[in-house]
Amino acid sequence: MKEEDIRKYAYLMKELELTGLEIEMDGAKVRLERGTAAAPVQTYSVPTEQKSEKKEESEESGEAVTSPMVGVFYTSPAENSDPFVTVGAKVRKGDTICIIEAMKLMNEIKAEFDGVVEKVSVKNGQIVGFGTELFRIRRI
Numbered sequence: 679m680k681e682e683d684i685r686k687y688a689y690l691m692k693e694l695e696l697t698g699l700e701i702e703m704d705g706a707k708v709r710l711e712r713g714t715a716a717a718p719v720q721t722y723s724v725p726t727e728q729k730s731e732k733k734e735e736s737e738e739s740g741e742a743v744t745s746p747m748v749g750v751f752y753t754s755p756a757e758n759s760d761p762f763v764t765v766g767a768k769v770r771k772g773d774t775i776c777i778i779e780a781m782k783l784m785n786e787i788k789a790e791f792d793g794v795v796e797k798v799s800v801k802n803g804q805i806v807g808f809g810t811e812l813f814r815i816r817r818i
């Protein structure tokens with residue numbers, strides 16, 4: 679792992695106020711830790727998929743749009759703005775459907791196909807991990 683990558687992860691830790699982070703990439707494992715005696719410990723967990731009949735039914739309806747990165751999910755471009763999409767909204771390929779903030783960069787997530795939003799899977803301001811389901815969109 680390159681020093682530049684380690685610095686990026688250290689910056690992300692500071693931004694998210696994490697006290698520890700373990701990364702395994704290309705067979706190398708790196709653990710970063712930071713903290714002060716008075717700092718409260720915050721933990722974030724990436725939701726794991728649980729199989730249930732209800733979950734399987736929802737998987738049949740629409741295709742999952744997942745997060746391509748770790749960051750903070752936003753439904754709109756500004757705090758007082760309308761969301762990019764809501765349940766029932768029609769989207770066209772290339773439309774912005776949300777923003778994920780990662781390392782102080784606002785990354786627009788675009789629709790990969792034409793469809794109708796059937797479900798918004800995460801809440802505004804929620805921290806998402808790589809592969810977290812953001813939306814369910816049915817192709818049209």
